[in-house]
Amino acid sequence: MGINHLASYQTMGLGKEWSYTILACFACAAFLTLWTRKPLKSIPMPNGASVLWGHEKTVFDMSAGMAYAQWLKELNTSVLKIRGALGKPDLLVLADPFAVTYILQRRIYDYPHSEVVRPRIGRLLGKSLGWVEGEKEHKRMRQLVAASLSPEAIRNSAYNVHAAADTLQERLEAHLADKNGDNIINTIDWTNQATLDVIGRFAFTHDFGGGINQEAISILGAWRNMAKVGISRKGFLVLMVLRRFPFLNHLPLEALMAQGNVRSTIRDGIAKELIRRSQRLPGESTDDNSLLSRLVSAHQAQLISMDELMDHVSSETSSQTLGYALWELAKDPKRQSQLREECLAYSGHLSYDDSQTKLPYLDAVIREVVRLHPALAYMERVSVKEDVLPIRHPLQAPDGQELKNIKISAGQTIVIPIHAINRMDTIWGDGSVFRPERWLEDLPARDILFSGWSNVLSFSDGPRNCVGTRLALFQMKVLLMTLVRRFEFQDTGSVIINKIASSMQPTVQGKEELGPYLPVAVVTL
Numbered sequence: 001m002g003i004n005h006l007a008s009y010q011t012m013g014l015g016k017e018w019s020y021t022i023l024a025c026f027a028c029a030a031f032l033t034l035w036t037r038k039p040l041k042s043i044p045m046p047n048g049a050s051v052l053w054g055h056e057k058t059v060f061d062m063s064a065g066m067a068y069a070q071w072l073k074e075l076n077t078s079v080l081k082i083r084g085a086l087g088k089p090d091l092l093v094l095a096d097p098f099a100v101t102y103i104l105q106r107r108i109y110d111y112p113h114s115e116v117v118r119p120r121i122g123r124l125l126g127k128s129l130g131w132v133e134g135e136k137e138h139k140r141m142r143q144l145v146a147a148s149l150s151p152e153a154i155r156n157s158a159y160n161v162h163a164a165a166d167t168l169q170e171r172l173e174a175h176l177a178d179k180n181g182d183n184i185i186n187t188i189d190w191t192n193q194a195t196l197d198v199i200g201r202f203a204f205t206h207d208f209g210g211g212i213n214q215e216a217i218s219i220l221g222a223w224r225n226m227a228k229v230g231i232s233r234k235g236f237l238v239l240m241v242l243r244r245f246p247f248l249n250h251l252p253l254e255a256l257m258a259q260g261n262v263r264s265t266i267r268d269g270i271a272k273e274l275i276r277r278s279q280r281l282p283g284e285s286t287d288d289n290s291l292l293s294r295l296v297s298a299h300q301a302q303l304i305s306m307d308e309l310m311d312h313v314s315s316e317t318s319s320q321t322l323g324y325a326l327w328e329l330a331k332d333p334k335r336q337s338q339l340r341e342e343c344l345a346y347s348g349h350l351s352y353d354d355s356q357t358k359l360p361y362l363d364a365v366i367r368e369v370v371r372l373h374p375a376l377a378y379m380e381r382v383s384v385k386e387d388v389l390p391i392r393h394p395l396q397a398p399d400g401q402e403l404k405n406i407k408i409s410a411g412q413t414i415v416i417p418i419h420a421i422n423r424m425d426t427i428w429g430d431g432s433v434f435r436p437e438r439w440l441e442d443l444p445a446r447d448i449l450f451s452g453w454s455n456v457l458s459f460s461d462g463p464r465n466c467v468g469t470r471l472a473l474f475q476m477k478v479l480l481m482t483l484v485r486r487f488e489f490q491d492t493g494s495v496i497i498n499k500i501a502s503s504m505q506p507t508v509q510g511k512e513e514l515g516p517y518l519p520v521a522v523v524t525l
């Protein structure tokens with residue numbers, strides 16, 4: 001190990017002694033791993049693993065999700081393994097529909113989040129629905145949250161989404177009138193403000209002032225700092241070290257503290273106040289079905305803790321997806337006009353029911369953006385016991401035999417490369433192309449499609465799929481419709497490289513130091 005790597009650990013805030021401890025741990029771990037490395041021996045592996053970082057540095061260096069796509073294509077396989085960083089045992093990468101469906105739909109409680117993802121969710125969002133593991137506990141939390149995100153709940157609260165969309169429109173109009181010519185915006189900033197505004201109004205009956213009042217600035221600022229650290233080289237090092245040595249999760253590292261800051265900003269800043277306002281006397285009846293109201297009632301009935309209660313202000317995923325929608329449309333003026341025409345032909349605010357059927361092109365655009373730009377580029381899970389995974393596409397073992405399933409041992413880390421799966425040419429023909437029309441044509445043959453919402457994995461699948469899917473889709477439709485009716489979006493020519501900090505973060509090539517940035521030019525119509 002060279003001096004530079006030692007220096008890198010020190011810049012993470014670990015200090016010299018810790019750095020030496022980690023290096024010693026690494027040396028032992030690497031030795032043990034190489035000595036005991038037996039499982040997955042018939043699974044293909046790409047070339048190019050480095051001794052120190054395995055294949056994981058390549059995954060980090062390339063635009064998010066691309067390395068998996070490249071390896072799956074090169075090896076002409078739907079299952080592969082990659083070398084883990086710092087001597088971590090090989091990771092199994094699954095892009096096979098049978099294996100993925102088996103895990104997500106049938107055995108999800110045997111495949112909890114990996115040891116690095118779970119503490120991260122805990123730090124970011126607290127011990128909320130996304131964090132909880134175990135069937136009983138998860139079902140309890142899920143039931144609690146799901147009713148507040150049902151079609152009925154969204155139908156009844158659609159006016160909140162409309163109010164946030166109107167505010168966004170007014171603010172952008174004012175910004176463009178004011179700036180006089182400076183019309184390039186970072187879409188992510190604007191969509192972050194709008195989706196925070198939606199979740200505040202929808203779930204917490206709380207006004208974030210269009211996403212720009214002091215509370216909103218603190219929350220979005222904390223998210224941004226977390227993302228900036230997460231996408232940096234330092235963030236990668238921390239992630240790899242934590243994954244290899246989970247006990248380090250409890251150290252005061254800057255990258256971890258940045259995640260913790262997001263949560264404490266939410267907790268200390270607004271969550272307490274929201275709860276205080278919503279407290280009602282025990283036994284007092286209510287037909288209020290809002291998320292906050294249900295959580296507060298559950299808290300009073302001691303069904304969930306104060307911690308669990310404070311963990312539901314999250315809107316980043318919808319914001320990023322919406323940002324990518326504007327960026328794709330900016331690069332494709334013809335399709336943008338087609339969408340505008342359809343949206344202008346619909347008068348007034350979009351109702352939840354109409355959003356399901358009345359605007360087919362808007363629906364197709366949203367499906368296409370969700371497919372091409374999944375907010376989570378991949379999911380990591382760990383098997384709790386030995387298992388045999390079914391696969392649709394048999395593998396060729398080195399001895400020439402056909403493998404029709406994969407034996408895995410307890411503790412096996414599994415990567416489900418959502419981004420690569422969603423773009424597979426073997427399913428879509430032109431998987432990397434933005435072509436909303438594919439959703440208006442016949443879909444590919446059923447037996448090659450994955451399951452999950454709209455046959456893509458962006459909202460995951462099975463009992464732990466995204467419980468907020470309906471709200472996410474409705475708000476993205478309303479916000480996008482509002483924007484394209486009033487503004488034209490134009491390409492700036494910037495090359496976008498996607499990075500990951502919990503979720504997908506677009507950056508401009510050569511300007512990565514700016515953090516998440518997805519520029520488009522905007523003109524008021």
Ligand code: HEM
Binds near residue numbers: 314318321374465468
């Ligand atoms: C485009 C927007 C969104 C995308 C792409 C998305 C994607 C996902 C994915 C992939 C998961 C599974 C994560 C895993 O198991 O590791 C998930 C879970 C979850 N999502 Fe979303 N999400 C979005 C918006 C939302 C919204 C708006 C809400 C709530 C208001 C929400 C709430 C949740 C919750 C609570 C879970 C955990 C569910 C469980 O474990 O049972 N999401 N989401």
